[in-house]
Amino acid sequence: MSVSHSLHLRLLTPPATAIPTHTPLSPPTVLLRRAPVRRLPSLRASSSQEMLVSEKNGAPAAPSDPSSIEVDAVSEAELKENGFRSTRRTKLVCTVGPATCGFEQLEALAVGGMNVARINMCHGTREWHKEVIERVRRLNHEKGFAVAIMMDTEGSEIHMGDLCGASSAKADDGEIWTFSVRAFDSNSNSTPPQRTINVNYEGFAEDVKLGDELLVDGGMVRFEVIQKIGPDVKCRCTDPGLLLPRANLTFWRNGSLVRERNAMLPTISSKDWLDIDFGIAEGVDFIAISFVKSAEVITHLKSYIAARSRDSDISVIAKIESIDSLKNLEEIILAADGAMVARGDLGAQIPLEQVPSAQQRIVQLCRQLNKPVIVASQLLESMIEYPTPTRAEVADVSEAVRQRADALMLSGESAMGQYPEKALTVLRSVSLRIERWWREEKRYEAMLLPSVGSYFSEKISEEICNSAAKMANNLEVDALFVYTKTGYMASLLSRCRPDCPIFAFTTTSSVRRRLNLQWGLIPFRLSFTDDMESNLNRTFSLLKARNLIKSGDLVIAVSDMLQSIQVMNVP
Numbered sequence: 001m002s003v004s005h006s007l008h009l010r011l012l013t014p015p016a017t018a019i020p021t022h023t024p025l026s027p028p029t030v031l032l033r034r035a036p037v038r039r040l041p042s043l044r045a046s047s048s049q050e051m052l053v054s055e056k057n058g059a060p061a062a063p064s065d066p067s068s069i070e071v072d073a074v075s076e077a078e079l080k081e082n083g084f085r086s087t088r089r090t091k092l093v094c095t096v097g098p099a100t101c102g103f104e105q106l107e108a109l110a111v112g113g114m115n116v117a118r119i120n121m122c123h124g125t126r127e128w129h130k131e132v133i134e135r136v137r138r139l140n141h142e143k144g145f146a147v148a149i150m151m152d153t154e155g156s157e158i159h160m161g162d163l164c165g166a167s168s169a170k171a172d173d174g175e176i177w178t179f180s181v182r183a184f185d186s187n188s189n190s191t192p193p194q195r196t197i198n199v200n201y202e203g204f205a206e207d208v209k210l211g212d213e214l215l216v217d218g219g220m221v222r223f224e225v226i227q228k229i230g231p232d233v234k235c236r237c238t239d240p241g242l243l244l245p246r247a248n249l250t251f252w253r254n255g256s257l258v259r260e261r262n263a264m265l266p267t268i269s270s271k272d273w274l275d276i277d278f279g280i281a282e283g284v285d286f287i288a289i290s291f292v293k294s295a296e297v298i299t300h301l302k303s304y305i306a307a308r309s310r311d312s313d314i315s316v317i318a319k320i321e322s323i324d325s326l327k328n329l330e331e332i333i334l335a336a337d338g339a340m341v342a343r344g345d346l347g348a349q350i351p352l353e354q355v356p357s358a359q360q361r362i363v364q365l366c367r368q369l370n371k372p373v374i375v376a377s378q379l380l381e382s383m384i385e386y387p388t389p390t391r392a393e394v395a396d397v398s399e400a401v402r403q404r405a406d407a408l409m410l411s412g413e414s415a416m417g418q419y420p421e422k423a424l425t426v427l428r429s430v431s432l433r434i435e436r437w438w439r440e441e442k443r444y445e446a447m448l449l450p451s452v453g454s455y456f457s458e459k460i461s462e463e464i465c466n467s468a469a470k471m472a473n474n475l476e477v478d479a480l481f482v483y484t485k486t487g488y489m490a491s492l493l494s495r496c497r498p499d500c501p502i503f504a505f506t507t508t509s510s511v512r513r514r515l516n517l518q519w520g521l522i523p524f525r526l527s528f529t530d531d532m533e534s535n536l537n538r539t540f541s542l543l544k545a546r547n548l549i550k551s552g553d554l555v556i557a558v559s560d561m562l563q564s565i566q567v568m569n570v571p
């Protein structure tokens with residue numbers, strides 16, 4: 001028999017088309033009934049009008065083709081390879097830099113499981129970044145990937161200049177180096193004297209004091225301030241190491257971070273605004289804001305984006321990397337569309353031993369508030385130079401996966417390291433293994449998920465998703481299906497971190513790319529109607545023809561058009 005009994009739980013509310021979203025509804029009546037056994041028409045790709053897009057081999061169908069379904073080539077391969085109950089849930093972000101900006105290198109990362117490509121506006125020119133964006137878009141179009149693009153702003157941090165073209169400089173113990181606010185232009189004749197580093201913050205020489213400790217890259221190299229001469233600050237190296245172009249600088253006095261005038265620098269600098277305009281014009285999917293201090297800046301940016309691009313849905317990610325961002329954590333996360341635990345700078349602003357608990361707190365709060373969260377920086381730092389990670393790095397990655405963060409991020413490992421693909425493979429295999437272990441052992445601690453919706457209709461959606469996820473675990477279903485136009489219902493299911501994967505069907509490519517950042521979601525683009533029966537039948541036939549599901553698989557379907565939970569076997 002091709003169809004088993006299907007249980008249909010429906011909340012009797014007016015049809016979704018009649019409900020403007022965010023309108024309070026009258027309390028729903030719950031009706032539980034057993035639907036009659038139905039025999040669905042057995043549709044095969046060959047016998048139906050519905051042609052599948054085979055993006056990998058041919059030209060992709062136009063996104064508006066109503067009869068097509070799009071899933072990215074890698075999710076499809078991973079689903080088949082791992083079997084969908086154990087396909088990867090943790091998403092992977094790779095920073096693109098000189099080591100990975102070529103088309104083939106980007107393709108290798110996409111094949112390796114990169115869900116989001118990050119460009120860091122702190123480095124490179126806008127033209128350089130534009131080319132990377134174009135390559136990623138071409139890759140998506142020609143090869144059937146759905147890699148999203150995240151632009152990360154430079155922010156008003158204090159950092160060194162670009163070492164006049166040198167890729168690095170070695171600072172040895174006891175050496176005297178000069179940090180100067182004088183601008184040495186690598187193209188002009190004003191070559192700086194030896195061991196002189198330009199600092200981008202005008203107030204630097206005035207703000208530091210003799211005896212201050214100067215930390216490069218959060219302590220990778222350390223200096224002590226020994227003399228101030230006009231714009232120049234002479235420092236003695238106390239912890240030797242490699243200085244990298246545009247490395248971040250912090251200064252400490254009596255064991256605490258100095259936050260004087262530099263704390264007054266705007267979160268979004270004038271250069272950042274130009275970069276943001278660039279990002280909007282290029283249609284990036286995410287903009288990550290560095291050194292967020294309060295919720296206002298996020299709200300401000302979001303209204304700027306909305307005014308600039310009426311139909312754009314760029315998500316704003318708040319980078320948590322300062323003391324202020326920890327102080328105002330909840331309001332910042334509430335205002336943003338997601339957050340990043342930016343451990344690089346965070347570890348330079350708070351004592352290192354406080355970073356792990358801050359990470360745990362941020363990851364947990366993001367899940368409670370239903371915002372995706374990325375754990376970033378130094379996950380596999382040694383792989384910049386070596387082909388295998390340290391045991392400690394593997395343990396760190398495992399911990400982020402165990403905390404059920406939405407995504408893990410590579411920085412230097414993929415931007416300028418020697419083994420970008422190997423680093424990505426490590427993230428992928430560790431994620432898969434830890435996720436499986438945790439599922440098998442049912443080790444995860446139950447998390448209280450508070451209600452986040454402000455409207456009654458949103459609260460209904462939350463209850464439906466919480467119940468559907470619980471049913472999915474208890475009934476051990478193979479997959480959850482969610483039909484969602486805005487992606488909201490999909491995120492609510494993802495928040496529950498269910499045991500089975502979540503197939504998220506959405507109508508636009510941009511929502512699909514954004515869902516790529518969220519835990520456990522396998523986003524598909526599909527045109528669907530308000531008729532769930534026909535949506536389900538079409539989806540079943542399209543996915544079966546693609547060998548992504550088979551007759552007898554047990555699925556639970558929810559949608560944001562119809563407040564219902566349906567449990568059924570694939571016919």
Ligand SMILES: Nc1ncnc2c1ncn2[C@@H]1O[C@H](COP(=O)(O)OP(=O)(O)O)[C@@H](O)[C@H]1O
Nearest residue numbers: 095096097098120122123124244411412415416
């Ligand atoms: N677009 C780029 N051009 C040149 N180098 C880059 C680029 N992006 C990243 N890098 C290199 O990769 C390193 C790690 O990247 P990331 O962590 O994003 O930056 P940062 O170290 O400034 O926080 C950078 O320090 C820089 O050396």
Ligand SMILES: C=C(OP(=O)(O)O)C(=O)O
Nearest residue numbers: 321342343344345376377
């Ligand atoms: C991700 C981070 O930000 P950036 O690489 O831009 O400094 C960080 O500080 O950890």
Ligand SMILES: [K+]
Nearest residue numbers: 122152153154
């Ligand atoms: K940055």
Ligand SMILES: [Mg+2]
Nearest residue numbers: 321342344345
């Ligand atoms: Mg940072």
